[in-house]
Amino acid sequence: MKSRNLAESSELLRMALPLMAKHVIPVTPKNYAVWYEYVSGDNVELQEKVQNIIKENSKIQENEVLDVYNEFLDDSVELSKAEKAQKELLKITSGVSEVLKNAFTDIEKYEKSLEKYNNQISEDIEVKQLKSLVNELTESTHTMNEHNKELLKEIEGHQKESEKLKVEMESVKREARTDSLTSIANRKAFFDYINCMEESGKLAEGQHCIFLLDIDKFKEVNDTYGHIFGDQVIKSVAVVLSKNTKGKDFPARLGGDEFAVFLPDTSLEGAVAVAESIRSALSKAKIVKSKTNEVVKNIHISVGVANYIQGEEIESSLSRADELLYKAKQNGRNKVEF
Structure with a gap:
């Protein structure tokens, strides 16, 4: 490099x-x-x-x-x-260190100059010599002052650069955890959240549930209305998910038309109620095609809800939720199975 x-x-x-x-x-x-x-x-x-x-x-x-x-x-x-x-x-921080190092060097020189002037003034000197010393001291003070101004400018420059990079790094991290189509959490963020729960010990406390859902006959929606409208439907599902989940609930888009919600400190009964409210809200929704203003109804989802069993791998909970989602499909779609 x-x-x-x-x-x-x-x-x-x-x-x-x-x-x-x-x-x-x-x-x-x-x-x-x-x-x-x-x-x-x-x-x-x-x-x-x-x-x-x-x-x-x-x-x-x-x-x-x-x-x-x-x-x-x-x-x-x-x-x-x-x-x-x-x-x-690290050059940003080392640059600041170098500036400070140079500043300390300048201060040491200035201090030595003052000592020299002090020693000379302690001796018997003529007015002419005293005037010359005062002029030199004034010039040294001015030089030191200018150095300090330059030091301040350099430090401020490095600070602004650091802040700018910090904001950009935070933005990148945020974008890396956000689904670009729906603006809700993506697959990586979803599993990071659960990993944090596990590492903090919170996963081992209380009742937790998870549910998976996808859009019924989504391929037909794409084939009938086009992929742009299909994206609009996916966005609508994300909006309904966000509106119907609260607090520590964590909704995310896993990919395609598949979504997941992790509900900490929630009983199976409570999780089913949340899933049902989402299914019901979407079944009543009317989505308007932006180009033709055509109203499209009957966008349905199927949902599988599973409770997290203490001590098991989260993949086991997801697997059971996935099996229940498949069961909902088999039983006619537009259903919540648990």
Whole structure:
């Protein structure tokens, strides 16, 4: 990785972050190292590899990014590219340290000058010499003051740069956890939430439930009205999910027309009631086609609700919810099974 100054590193960071957000790639050292190298243009083969993957699949997955890292950047002898990328980011803080170091050096020089003047003034001197010393002291004070002003400007510049990068990093993390079509949580955010519950010990406390749902005959909706309208239907489901879940409830789009909701501290009876309110609200909804103003009714969902059993893997709860969702389909759709 080519050594760059602070401004160049910051600019490459600003170029890399939006691309990572676009492809929903988490901001980790290895992932960042790949995208940093990609936007820098230093590694042509890496750049072509990434472009070919995107061209073929329209998106690049995190596992593919890691494959690119292993192929082009992994180096067991030298410092890894990921660590070098982190070093580039640390230039912002090291830049501030350098400014402060120089400032302390200037202060030490100024202090020595004052000591010299003090020693000279302690001796018997003529008025002419005293005037000369005062002039020198005034000049030194002015120089020190100018240095302090420059120091303040540099520190403020570094601070603004750091704040800007912090905001961008937070934005990327947020976008990486948000479904781009519906603006609710995505699959990664859903499982991260459950993992946090488990790590904090909250999953082992109280009653929890989970339910899966998808849109009945969604393929027919797409075939009849088109994919743009299909996206509109998916957005409508997300809106209804958000309106009918509260507090710590965590709705998410897992992909396609499939959604999930995790309900902490909720009994099976309570979870069924929430699922039923969502199903009922959607069955009564009227979705208007934006181009023709045609009103489309009868958008139904099927839901499978399962309670979380203490000590089991969350995948087991999801599996039972999925089986119940399939049962709802088998029993005529537009139903909640539990």
